[in-house]
Amino acid sequence: MKTEFYIVKEIAPLSTTSTVKEAQQLFNQLTYTHFPVVKNSIYLGCVSETDIRCFEVDKSLDFYQYALEGFYTREDANWLDILELFAQNDSNIMPVLDQNNAFLGFYELNDIMSMFNETPFLSEPGNILVVEKGTKDYSFSEVAQIIESNNAKILGLFISSFTDDRVQVTVKINDTDLNNIVQTFRRYSYEIVSKHSEDSFLENLKERSKYLEKYLNI
Secondary structure, eight states, rough: OOGGGOOOOOOOOOOOTTTTHHHHHHHHSOOEEEEEEEETTEEEEEEEEHHHHHHHTBGGGGGGGGGGBOEEEEEOHHHHHHHHHHHHHHHHHEEEETTOBBEEEEEEEEHHHHHHHTTTHHSOEEEEEEEEEETTTTTTHHHHHHTTTOOOOOEEEEEEEEEESSEEEOOOOOHHHHHHHHHHHTTTEEEEEETTTTOOHHHHHHHHHHHHHHHOOO
């Protein structure tokens, strides 16, 4: 996916000669959590909306360079790496620099998220399955083998939870009968975290539980 097509270049960055009042007015007009600041066209960092509300309005941003946050990405960065930077810096914009560190513009979080929405994991119809196993015992290759041995196709998978002892893997599978896949995972000692109406194992447990309850009440 070509992320460079999403670089916003129409909105000029703030300068160190800009006043705090000018920056506050900019944040009033826009919905950004941060905004880039440059000095002589060199990117210095981003000022946050939270900080700008606390500064003295008559001073320039040059006085507050110490408060700038220096996060950025490159124009050729992978969209997943960019998305990770958004999360790490709790921002909804991400400045973009070229290989010579020249400021090119910035990405908006919504645009990068839209790229995720276009992936088969979200755009294609299918079933979500969440499985769990010991951290030392699971493997992606085993998860894939279990699914594909049941004639299903993987649309995406990722680690959705990780601790010292347990790991959860979330998988999206093309529309298919999940029951055989779920039972195969259980034979390989995976716990099924997600709930599925096709799960005959749970249905059998429910029926046996009802039978036992009825028997005990006789």
